[in-house]
Amino acid sequence: MRVPLDAFAYHEPWCVGDGIGNGWGGTETTVVVDERVQQFTGARDIHEYWQRRRALLAGSAGLWRGPTFDRAKLGPVHPAIESAAGQLFADGHYSDAVLRAFKAVEHRVQQITGSSEIGQRLMNSAFGGASPQLDVARATGPATAGERDGFKMLYIGAMVGIRNVRAHGDHPLDDANEARDAIAFASLLMRRIDWAVDRPSDETALISADPSG
Structure with a gap:
């Protein structure tokens, strides 16, 4: 059975996450790595790679650095943001967690407005005027x-x-604190979309404000 390289790499201890390679078209995937990949330098074949990998995952020689933050420490974010980014954050894929959180915001705006625009153009048309x-x-x-x-x-x-x-893959890797703050911001944006969708009509607001009602 053949496994796509990005699907394999995503589960490796040196993989920080993946993302859309060109940032727009969605036709390419970029695998993001960190300095832990250097610990595989010089591996002669897949067998030696696998031996080093087992050592990393077992924590021998201080090689493996697992995530130090669990999902609970992400905080009480919007459920859609938790669904998009919570597990990635818990697994230590901080930059990818941030990316997925904001892609979730973007996707929801597209769904509600029925727009095929993306990014700045989408947000300007949805929230402008x-x-x-x-x-x-x-x-x-x-x-x-x-x-x-x-x-x-x-x-x-x-x-x-x-x-x-x-x-685009041009941003330095996020640490847990930077990612948590960014994801909380995405949660705020998502909650304001909730408000826009579910906001009371003027008539409802007047009825609720009328003590005789």
Whole structure:
């Protein structure tokens, strides 16, 4: 049975994660490694590689460094973000966990709006304008427009400054703290989408505010 190289590599102790190679088309996969791969340098064949691998996984000679954070320490994030990134974070694949979290945000926006756009263009069309497709603002009165515009920029910034650079594979590897903070941000963005989808209508809000109702 043949196994795709990326599927094999993903389970190796030196693999940090995988991602979309070109960041846009989804036609290529990039396997991201860290310095632990150097411990296989000079292996003459698959048998020697496997011996070293067993030593790594067994923790002999201090070679294997397993993840030091478990999934529970990711925090109470949005269920969709937990589903996308929780296990990757627990396994120590921090950069890939961040990427998957923001791809989950992007995918949900696509689903709700029915758009095939991605990244910055998607977020600008979904959250921009005076009457956005997804209205994530909770403020009322003069502050509403500012909150809408501010969150639009947050969604755009999340795609350009967090998702895309990891999808391209050009970003330094994240540590657990950086990844946890980024994933918490993705969770906030996902919860605001919940608010936009489930927000009460003006009529419902007036009824609930009326003490006689």
